[in-house]
Amino acid sequence: MTTPLLSLTWTDHVTGRRGFLVVDRLVRGVASGGLRMRPGCTLEEVTGLARGMTMKEALHYDPAARYVPLGGAKGGIDCDPRDPEAYGLLVRYLRAMRPYVESLWTTGEDLGLSQDLVDRAAAEAGLVSSIQAVYPLLDDATAARRRLADAFAVEVDGIGLDELAGGCGVAESVLAALDRAGVPYAGTRVAVQGLGTMGGATARFLTRAGLTVVAVADIKGTILNPAGLDVEALLAARDSYGTVDRSVLRPADRELPGEAWLSSDAEVLVPAAVSYAIDTGNQARIRARWIVEAANMPVLPAAEVMLAARGVTVLPDVVVNSGTNAWWWWTLFGDIGADADEAFAHIRRSMRALVEQMLGRAEADGTSPRAAAHAVVADRLPVIAERFGWYR
Structure with a gap:
């Protein structure tokens, strides 16, 4: 892994808790990446996530599109988002990072933080927006901001379009893998970790x-x-953290311990919660054929090697969960409008093409899907740099 362009550790003067910001790369002077809050968050974790954002941006590079991929960055705060001190800590973190958010880091929701919460804290910290650093790159910032706000106001069956975009991309990744393997959708079973x-x-x-x-x-x-x-x-019985009210369960629904999802009789596992969920120990319990990384870095590298030896294919996070970030920018830059059908169609088309390219490259090179995705990134980053220059 290359050395990031910028790596910061911040200590809160009130609680003593730490926060981090890592900028892996800039493109046209700007980097993109969400802000997460979780107990135990580390600089190493945020560094890996920032590198992943560079890759996600590069994977969606289309020279004909209005959206030009940005560099990669990530923020993290070591705190339980349920802690009574969490919101104040978030405001102070954003106040401390204000020069970076204003000039080069566009951020938003990630694990433990909703976009509404980030927006409210950003306003309290004196920021115009959590993505204001990208405004100078837009042809018409006012129209672009209105378009994104309109998109965030769209709901589909009671759930916001912004909350559905990423999951649409993950689902399409699963469907593309099934189609390539000739496996019918009907009868294919899925286990999901995290219902956020x-x-x-x-x-x-x-x-x-x-x-x-x-x-x-x-x-x-x-x-x-x-x-x-x-x-x-x-879904209707979730709280804001994705925890399900058990009173809605039916008689045939069983309650089991937390890690039971790993060994469930399913063809597809979707870890969609925390990083490092699958390690060298618990991977042995997995019976699925595919693991589709909706969360960031849920499968440890050593565990992925062991899973591959058993014939389990891991579809990597840098491809699978990249739809959320891309949807933001497609909308803001004007490649799509504030319309759910248009958004879903664009996400499905783009994600399917990306997954098929990755799996085809993996098959041709005799490598893993992750290695294939990295190879595609390695091809695209120099092309982006040649067009816009290197900011390292």
């Missing part, structure tokens, strides 16, 4: 495509039903 923004939307899109979600895990444990869970009922 990404996991919940993924479960909804996969269910509507004809797959069966048999297990869902949240902070309270795993909910299992081999015949299929009522995904819509579970």
